[in-house]
Amino acid sequence: MVLTPASKQKRRPRKSAEGNREQVPGLGSRLAAAKLLSAIVDRRASMDGLLDPQNGNPAWRALSEQDRSLVRAILQAALRNLPIIDAFIDLLVARPLPEGAVALRHTLRIAAAQILFLDIPAHAAVNIAVEMARGDPRNRRFVALVNALLRQMIRQKDEELPRLQSRVINAPAWLGELIESAYPEHASAIFEAHRHPPAIDLTVKSDSESWAARLGGRVTPTGSVRLGHVDGPITDLEGFADGEWWVQDVAASIPARLFGEISGWRVADLCAAPGGKTAQLALAGASVTALDFSANRLKRLDENLKRLKLDAECVHADLFEWQPGEAFDAVLLDAPCSSTGTIRRHPDIPWTKSPSDVAKLADLQERMLARALTLVRPGGMVVFSNCSLAKEEGEDVVSAILESHPKVDRRAVESALIPGLEDAISPEGDLRTTPDMLPDPDPAYAGLDGFFASILMRLS
Known part of the structure; x- marks a missing residue:
């Protein structure tokens, strides 16, 4: 089928008694979704x-709670599958959409996300997209194209969607190249994992089996409690108010475990907020x-510790200027990074980050790690970690530090500390998890964040 833009439109927008176009049910939420998608993809704004809720985009803040849930679902579906959606749109047009028709593409993306990936009546998605185009002076001449293209998408969904999912690299070019280069043997599995939202993992104070039974979850090999489905706010679950557990991805819980037995040690947690580690x-x-550069984040950490009935000294300071009175036995540096290992829970990251961000953050990490090593006593231990999939931010940083610091050595991660994830230990002895690990037939219970961690010892 050949689809081309209509040069003229016979049908005019409907008018109400006040002279304004009538509000079609659901139109406002889809307009907001398109505006937010544009902010993320075109201006690299964080989702x-x-x-x-307080300082977000005005279009978002104006929505009801019900509409916010819908818009969030649409945005996540669109961002998780954007290359597939774009490939489907391009398949159905006789020639590429005009380069300047950015608003038109976002309208089509929002509708396609509903048609292809959400349990929303397809005809409603089409009708609202048509109204979106009709109400936008930039897109009025494309109303017929929008209607025809989306209806054709509905008809071809069952045949074309599986084919596109198997053929299209579901990532922007820069990220696709990064993952395929770093993980050639399971890049496709990582891309597939990114299409699914993550499970909710809890770190419990004690008795994982009991809490898994109470909350209807499962115990992971590392001892976390994994919840595949949660109805309602997490804060309403049993045990939250009493401080019996906190939300923490399985991978994020590993770096703090790599010290082994630390009872009685003096330990500094750098970049500590929000406080899980x-x-x-x-x-x-x-x-x-617990050190953090952000006063607001440190306040949140302190509140979390109070709920959990745990104690730590909270310090608001710049790592590069901080002068503690005494060297520590151990330091945990979970450094700022591109966060490409957390795309399952932050699907905007592929569209808001770039290779320049990776390079800039890798340089910062190397400087932070060098500083962290000065804070431990001779014989002390530093665990360096981050949630990036880029080896430039992990393995390369450690290699550079070992080359420039002759009195620092690497200590291999002990497999006994990470049961079920022994394959995540690299030949060099570092930890490297990827989102396709911990597989499960049900995607709701599968995967974990991509994480890197290395243990470095300051030699006597």
């Missing part, structure tokens, strides 16, 4: 920032100093 260290019996 978390846009959807902040700080809580692990305190629960293990360490005397913890």
Whole structure:
């Protein structure tokens, strides 16, 4: 079928008594979704920032709670599958959409996300997309194209969608190249994992089996409790108010475990907020100093520790200027990174980050790690970690430090500390998890964040 834009439109927008176009049910939420998608893809705005309840985008803040849930679902479906959606759209047009028709493509993307990936009546998605085009002076001449293309998409969905999913690299070019280069043997499995939202993992203070039974979850090999489906707010679940557990991805819980037995140690947690790793260290019996550059994030960490009934000294300071009075036995540096290992829970990352971000953050990490090594006593231990899939931000940083610091050595990760993830230990002895690990037939229970961690020892 050949689809081309209509040069003229016979049908005019319907008018209400006040002279304004009538509001079609659901139109406002889809307009907001298209505006937010544009902000993410075209201006690299963070989805978390846009959807902040107090300071987010005005279009988001104006929505009802019900519409916010819908818009969030549409955005996540669109971002998780954007290359597939674009390939389907391009398949159905006789010639490429005009380069300047950015708003038109976003309208089609929002509709396609509903048709292809959400349990929303397809005819409703089409009708609302048509109204979106009709109400936008830039897109009115494309109303017929929007209607015909989306109806054709519905008819071809069952045949074409599986083919596109198997053929299209589901990532922007820069990220696709990064993953295929770093993980050639299972890049396709990583791309597939990114299409699915993550499970909710809990780190519990004690008795994982009991809490899994109470909350209807499963115990992972590492001892976390995994919840595949949660109805309602996490904060309403049993045990939250009493501080019996906190939300923490399985992979994020590993770096603090790599120290082994630390009861009685003095440990610094650098870049500590929101505090999951700080809580692990305190629960293990360490005397913890939690450092963070952000006062607001540190306040959140302190609130989390109070709920969990755990203690740590909270310090608001710049790592490069901080001068503690005494060297530590151990330091945990979970460094700022491109966060490409967390795409399952932050599907905007492929569209808001770039190779220049990776290079810039890798340089910062190397400087932070060098500084962290000065904070431990001779014989002390530093665990360096981050949630990036880029080896430039992990393995390369450690290699550079080992080359420039002759009195620092690497200590291999012990497999006994990460049961079920022994394959995540690299030949060099570092930890490297990827989102396709911990497979399960049900995607709701599969996977974990991509993480890197290395243990470095300051030699006597």
